[in-house]
Amino acid sequence: MDADLDRKSVTDFQQRVYAQTSLIPKGKVVSYGELARALDCGSAQAVGQALRRNPFAPEVPCHRVVSASGDLGGFYGERGGEAAEKKRQLLEEEGVTFASDTQVNSHSFHQFSKGL
DNA sequence: AACCTGACGGACA
DNA sequence: CTGTCCGCCAGGT
Numbered sequence: 001m002d003a004d005l006d007r008k009s010v011t012d013f014q015q016r017v018y019a020q021t022s023l024i025p026k027g028k029v030v031s032y033g034e035l036a037r038a039l040d041c042g043s044a045q046a047v048g049q050a051l052r053r054n055p056f057a058p059e060v061p062c063h064r065v066v067s068a069s070g071d072l073g074g075f076y077g078e079r080g081g082e083a084a085e086k087k088r089q090l091l092e093e094e095g096v097t098f099a100s101d102t103q104v105n106s107h108s109f110h111q112f113s114k115g116l
Numbered sequence: 117a118a119c120c121t122g123a124c125g126g127a128c129a
Numbered sequence: 130c131t132g133t134c135c136g137c138c139a140g141g142t
Contacts, residue, residue: 041138044137
């Protein structure tokens with residue numbers, strides 16, 4: 001019915017990823033694994049898949065999502081390209097500190113509520 | 117339905 | 130620290 005027309009392109013899972021990603025506070029970053037955990041997914045790759053070609057950019061601050069190792073990961077479907085440098089700059093603009101040109105400082109990681 | 121890929125993560129050599 | 134392998138889940142072909 002009419003409702004079927006809207007969804008397409010974006011699955012229920014992706015909407016959850018974008019929603020959680022938009023919850024990341026400015027000046028902080030979250031790893032794909034942490035995000036996946038918040039979504040009760042258990043797979044960071046599944047989360048990365050959703051962000052890979054995010055149709056909600058820049059509505060969704062996908063640049064605040066980095067790898068668990070502190071690496072920038074990717075941006076706009078590119079890994080370690082100039083896009084990564086842009087991503088790094090965006091984070092620095094928001095107040096995120098970097099341990100290296102391609103690594104985020106560990107204290108800049110955000111943590112979702114675990115419900116304790 | 118089956119197979120392969122992917123902006124990951126962790127373990128191992 | 131670097132390179133390789135396996136496991137994880139979802140999506141596209």
